[in-house]
Amino acid sequence: MDLGSKTAHKLYGQAIAAAKPASSELRPATEQAPRKDFAETLADVAQDTVDTIVRGEQTAMQGLAGKADAHSVVEALAATELALETAVTVRDKVVEAYQEILRMPV
Secondary structure: OOOOHHHHHHHHHHHHHHHOOOHHHOOOHHHOOOOOOHHHHHHHHHHHHHHHHHHHHHHHHHHHOOOOOHHHHHHHHHHHHHHHHHHHHHHHHHHHHHHHHHHOOO
8 A cells, every 4th residue: 555645644644743741731730739749649549449459358258248240359469460460569669769878789
């Protein structure tokens, strides 16, 4: 398939227009939401992880009691497993970074 230069230019222009954010998404710097620091962000992620694990446990208990279907139990346990693996990976990276900092000459 051979595209002419005019067609290619037109398609490129459409792709550029589609990639631009809508004007409602653009806000002046004074109106942007306040940024969280790293500790707050990490605390939020940790709380989300704990919430996911608790929901997974509750769904598993409901499944054992016959109050939840097998699909929702498997889905909740998969989300719990993913959250736990993510938390362990983040912990490992933080420990690795801390050890790297300790090895730096002062």
